[in-house]
Amino acid sequence: MTTLADALVSWHSKHGRHDLPWQHDRTPWRVWVSEIMLQQTQVATVIPYYERFMRRFPDVCALADAPLDEVLHLWSGLGYYARARNLHRAAQRVRDDFGGVFPTDFAAVESLPGIGRSTAGAILALSREARFPILDGNVKRVMARRFGITGSPGERAVEQRLWALAEEHTPHVAVGAYTQAIMDLGATVCVRTRPLCALCPLREECHAYRTHRQHLIPAPRARSRTARRVREVVMLIAQREDGAVLLERRPPQGIWGGLWCLPEFASESAARGYAAAELRAEIEARPLAQVPHAFTHFDLVITPLLAQCREARAGAGTRDADQLLWYDMRAPARVGLPAPIQQILASLT
Numbered sequence: 001m002t003t004l005a006d007a008l009v010s011w012h013s014k015h016g017r018h019d020l021p022w023q024h025d026r027t028p029w030r031v032w033v034s035e036i037m038l039q040q041t042q043v044a045t046v047i048p049y050y051e052r053f054m055r056r057f058p059d060v061c062a063l064a065d066a067p068l069d070e071v072l073h074l075w076s077g078l079g080y081y082a083r084a085r086n087l088h089r090a091a092q093r094v095r096d097d098f099g100g101v102f103p104t105d106f107a108a109v110e111s112l113p114g115i116g117r118s119t120a121g122a123i124l125a126l127s128r129e130a131r132f133p134i135l136d137g138n139v140k141r142v143m144a145r146r147f148g149i150t151g152s153p154g155e156r157a158v159e160q161r162l163w164a165l166a167e168e169h170t171p172h173v174a175v176g177a178y179t180q181a182i183m184d185l186g187a188t189v190c191v192r193t194r195p196l197c198a199l200c201p202l203r204e205e206c207h208a209y210r211t212h213r214q215h216l217i218p219a220p221r222a223r224s225r226t227a228r229r230v231r232e233v234v235m236l237i238a239q240r241e242d243g244a245v246l247l248e249r250r251p252p253q254g255i256w257g258g259l260w261c262l263p264e265f266a267s268e269s270a271a272r273g274y275a276a277a278e279l280r281a282e283i284e285a286r287p288l289a290q291v292p293h294a295f296t297h298f299d300l301v302i303t304p305l306l307a308q309c310r311e312a313r314a315g316a317g318t319r320d321a322d323q324l325l326w327y328d329m330r331a332p333a334r335v336g337l338p339a340p341i342q343q344i345l346a347s348l349t
C-alpha cells in the first residue's frame, strides 16, 4: 500500500517547487532563515528579503556580530519584527554557546529564541535528514482534512492528535523530501479556501474530500464578536532645513520593537507642544493625509503632522537623545523602518 509519505514525495518530485532560493545548498543556517521568514508570510514576498539577507549574512556568525539596527534594516517591510529580534538573539546564542555551529540536538535547537517544535523539526529534517515531524499551519490543515480531525487546531486535544499523526506518518527515509512535500501541498493545493483536490495525491483516502467537508475541516476559528480595535496616533514629521527628519527608536518590546519611527503622540496638541518647546519647529496648518496600517489584532491610523525646524536641536527634556536620529533620506542610515513610516517618508520626496 502506498504510504502518505510515498504519495507526497512522488507528487512533489513531479509537481512541487524545486527552485526556491533556500532549496539550494540546504545548510541549517539557510533553512533556518527561510523557515523564520516564511512564518505568516507568502513565498513571493519572502524571496527578495531572503536573498538580500543571505548576501549580507552568509553565515550565523555574520548575523550574530551585526548590530540589531542592521538586521531590522534588512527586515523592514517584512513585518512581525519579533522574528528578526529573536533570530538575532538566537544567532548570538549559537555563536557563544555552540561555537558558531548549529546544534544537532533537538532540545538544543528548540531552546533557541524564536524556534518552536515545528520549526526545529523542519530545520533538522530539511538540512540534516533527521527524522522529526513538523506541524505548521499548512501541515495541520492537510492532516486534519486527510484524517478527518474535527475541532479547532487551536484546541490542545486537537493539536495533540495532529502531532501524533504527524509523528506516525513521518517516514524513516527521505524525510527532507517528505517535509518539503507536505509543506508545499498545504501551501499550494490543500489551501484554506477552495482546496484543489483534483490535483491532490491524497484525494482517494482523504476524509474531507470523500465526505465533501473540506470547508468544515479544520474548524474555522471562532470569530470575535467585538469590533476590531482602532488606534489613532499623531506622528510628527520634524524636518530640518537640510531635509533630515527626526526619528525615534521604539522600545525593544511591543509593536515595531527596536525600529525607528516618527515621534508618536496621543494628540495633535501634544505633538504641537513638543514641536514648539523642544524643536522650535513650526507645524504646518493642516495635517497630511492619514495613513492606515493593519496589525493582526487592531488597525492603526496615523495622522502625520509636518513641522519645519528652524534649528537642529532635539531631544532635550522629555525624549531620550540617545534614541533620536536625524534621518537623511539622501544618505539613509541602515536602520529598521516600519512600512508605513517608509511610506510617509517617501511621500516627502
Ligand code: SF4
Pocket (backbone or CB within 6 Å): 142, 145, 146, 189, 190, 191, 195, 196, 197, 200, 201, 202, 203, 204, 206, 207, 208, 209, 214
Ligand atoms: S483531497 Fe483536498 S482536502 Fe484532502 S488533502 Fe487533498 S487537497 Fe486537502
